[in-house]
Amino acid sequence: MIEFGVFGGGSWATALVKILTDNKITVNWYLRRAKQANAIQETGSNPDYLNFVHLDTQYIRCSSDKQTVARKSPVILFAVPSGQLANLLEDFDAAWINGKIVLNSIKGTVGDQHEIPSAFISTQLGIPEKLQGILAGPCHAEEIGHRKKTYLTVAAPDVEVQQLLRGCFVSDYIEVRLANDIAGIEYAAIYKNVVGLVCGMAKGLHYGDNFLAVLVANALQELKDVLQQMGRSSELLNSSYAGDLLVTAYSAHSRNRSFGEMIGRGYSVDKAKGAMQMVAEGYRATRGLYQLTKELPCQLPILQTAYRVLFKYMPVLTEFKLLEQKLK
Template sequence: MTEISVIGGGSWATALVKILTENKVRVFWYLRRQVQVEALNDEGINPDYLSFVKLDTNYLQASTDLNLVLQQASTILFVVPSAHFPSLCSTIDPNLLQGKKIITSIKGTVGEDNVLPSAFVAQHFGVEAYRQAVLAGPCHAEEIGMGKKTYMTICSANDSFLQQLRPCFSSRYLAINLHTDLCGIEYAAIYKNVVGLVCGMAKGLNYGDNFMAVLVSNAIYELQLLLEALHVSENRIACSSYLGDLLVTAYSPHSRNRSFGELIGRGYSVEQTQNAMSMVAEGYAATQGLYQTAKDLGLNMPIINTAYRVLYNHMAVTSEFKLLERNII
C-alpha cells in the first residue's frame, strides 16, 4: 500500500501521519482548519498538535476539502473524536467510499445508539467487515512524536488487509501486533477512556498510589467481564492490544481523560471542566455508551457506574467514591 487518505487533524492523527510518511506512504490529509493545512503543506508542521514533529512534505498533501481527500486514495483512515464522527459522516457521500477500505482509530462509541465505530461504518456506508480495520494499542501520541518505542495493534477480519497494513505502520520504534478480534479491541479502547476519567477523579480526590492500583486491578476485571459477555473471552486479554492503552491512560500524566477526571475530582462541575479543557475527553461520551451497554448486558460494573453517576446524574464525586470503595476488591 502506498497511499492513504487520513481524516482528522488531532494529535493522534498527527502521530499516525508521522509513521506513515516515514514509511514512505503518501498521505492525503483532511484537516478542518486552513491554517493547519498551510503549515503542513509548507513546512510539514501541524501547529496545533505535536508541533515539535517535522513531517516529510514529500509524502504529504493536506487539504480542507473532505471530498477531494476521500477520492485520492483507496484506503481511508478515520481518526476523529467519536462525538464528531456521525456529523462528519453525514457530510460524506456514501458513493465516495464504494469499494474502498476503511481503517478507524476512534476510541469511543458512536451516535445515540452507542455503536462501535466499525459497526457505525458498516451501517452508515455499507462497508463489509473484510474492508475494515481498526488501530489500537498503547498510543500516547506525544511519545510516538518523540520516536519512543511502543506497540500498535492492527485489527481486521481480513488477513490480506492486515498484511498490507503491517509495513505501513511498522518501524524501528513501533512493533505491530496483528489481531482479528475487532469488537473486543474496540471495546477495550473505549473502556480505557472511562478508566482514565475515574483514575483522574481519584487523583483529584487525593487518593494515593495504593488505591489507584486497586482501581486499575478492578478495571481490568470489568473489562474482562465485558469482553466475556461479548463472547470474545477466549483471547489473551493481558497484552498490549487490550490493556496497553488502559494502563497508559490510567497512569500517564499526558492523558486528557485523566486530566478531565482530575478536575471533576477537585470539585469542578462537568460544564466547568469542559470549558477549562480545549481538547475533547473521549471518556465523557464513552461513559454514557458503556453504561448503557453494561446495563443491556446485565453487567455490574462499579467503575462505569461511578463515572456515569458523577458525570450524568451529577452525584457528588466524594460520596460516589465512598460507594465505589465498597464495590471493588
C-alpha cells in the first residue's frame, strides 16, 4: 500500500491526514514540534488543531525529522501556510524525494517574487511536471473533521497520477474531481481568500445579504478576468474554481472571513492578526496577488480595496463607499 509523507501540523493538514488514515493509508507525518508529534502519536488527537477529530494511530508515524518522513514516502504532501513554505524547504534535500509524486495543498503566494506554490516547489526541488499535483477545495477542514460530504479537486498534468491520487482520497464522505490546470486552480485558491476577507469586512460594517450577493458576483467576474489574463482556464462555473470562492465568502468556518470581519468592526490590522489563533492566508494573498496583477489590463476593485485597507491603512468604511460605486 502506498504511503504519504505529510508536512504540516495545522487544521488543514490534520483533516487530510484524517481522510488518508480513514482510507487505511499509512501517513508519515512531519511535525516541527516534537511535543505535538508525541501528543498525536500517543492520543490520536492533534492537541492544537481540530482536537475533536480522532485519528487512527495505527496508520500514523509522527516525526520531527524531515529526511525520515521524505525518504519513507512515495507521495509527498505539503500542507503548510504559504508563509512557512520557504523555511520548510530551506534545508530540504531534493534527493530525498527524487522520482516521487509531490502534491501541495497550499493557498497563497510564496516569497518575494509572489510565486504560486507549485512553481516555487518545482524551482526549489526540481520536480518534473509529470510528478506534480495539487489538492484543492471547495472545503473547510472543520467539516471534513465531522465527516460531512465534501468535494476535493486533484489537479495534475499526468492522468495516471490523477487516478492514483483520486483513489487515495475518495471515500464515503469525500468525492474527488480531476483537473489538469494546476496554476489556474492555484490562482483561484489564492484569490478566494482575498474575497473571503473582503466579505468579512462587509459583514463587520453591517452590510446585508443583498450587498454581499453583488460583491460575490463581481468577485467571480474579477477571478475570471485574472485567469484569462494569466492564460488560464475561463471555465469558472465549477467547484474547482467558483466553489472554493463561494464557500470562503459565505462560511462561518472561514478564517479569512473572520479576519476581515474584525477589520470591518474597527480592529487595526495588527490587532486582528494578533487575535487570530490560526493563519488567515488572505492577508499575504492580498499583497501577493496585487503585485502579480497590478500591470494587467483589467479592473480589480475588490482586490484593490483589500490591498488599500490592509497595506495602505486606508479607513475600511471609506474604501467600501468607493467600492460601492465600482460594483456592477
